[in-house]
Amino acid sequence: MIEEKGILFVLSGPSGVGKGTVRKALFSQKTDLKYSISMTTREKRPGEQEGVDYFFKSKEDFETLIEQKQLLEYAKYVNNYYGTPRNYVEKTLAAGHDVFLEIEVQGALQVRENFPEGVFIFLFPPSLEELKNRILHRGTETEELVLNRLKEARKEIEMMDAYDYVVVNDDVGFAVSKIQAIIQSEHLRRERIAKQYKRILEDEL
Template sequence: MIEEKGILFVLSGPSGVGKGTVRKALFEKATNLQYSISVTTRNPREGEKDGVDYFFKTKEEFQNMIEQNQLLEWAEYVGNYYGTPKEYVQETLDKGKDVFLEIEVQGAMKVKKNFPEGVFIFLIPPSLEELKNRIINRGTETEELVTNRLLAAREEIEMMDAYDYVVVNDEVEKAVEKILSIVQSEHCKRERVAKQYKKALEGDVT
């Protein structure tokens, strides 16, 4: 039997594009995706739970994780820190389960450098005006922070070329279907399947 390792999928995009909404809808349909919860120093938003949406840490605790090399990636974004637990990701992949990361663009670029075999998906809004409306409708951002996020979004969208796939989040359901298609396609890639078969054949003594 061919032992298939999991694939690391990274969903990223500008703040306010709806990454969290798409991820939650995706996990209502996907059965083999394991969500890797990020560590962050930002304050929880209403309804968010520690250990479910994020691992909420102080900046001192986060710094300790950096020093102990416990993060696959970490980044500072609008005054807060975000990171991905390294050991958890690798152990999950080794068990044959796909790992799904939902992170900011800076973090995704670090993962790409440290884990280039991952699959990187860029989620974009239909327009910058729509992105602005989504951020404002959160009701959690000051006018200054909205402006900062939009400026950051423009810079992040220019980094689209660093990704393997681009998905427009005009409707959540359509975005989810496209991501599911990407997951299926990646498991059927010749390079990936051939590598698994060659490894199995090396151990075949018949």
């Protein structure tokens, strides 16, 4: 019996590309993936549960974890910290579960630096025009903000070289199928299972 350690899969891409939509569609299907639970210093909202929605920490505890390098990535928004706890990810992987993290590009680059053994998937828009339309359809942003987001998207697309795979999100169903294929193929990589097979052969000799 091969006891395989889980793999960290990181889905990232520019704002408006549909990361959340693709992730929800992936998890709506039967999957053994565990979603990476973020940590935050913001107040718990009604109905939110510790260890389900977030891991809630004080600012002091969060900053201690930063100093101890116990976060795979973190950022600060409106005076609150948000980040990905290393301990939760490593424990889940050690238990044999794959972990799935959906995150912005800057955060993904931090994870790549702190956890290079992860598998990094860049979700790409069919075109910049389509990306602009998706941002506009949100109806929550001014024309100026849309243009700023598109400029930022161009910069983020140029960071694609830091990723292992690129999936074009022209259709959510197709994008999910491609991500599922990536997950399956990563588990079949020779270097991931060679040691375990060799151990089985040694036991039989």
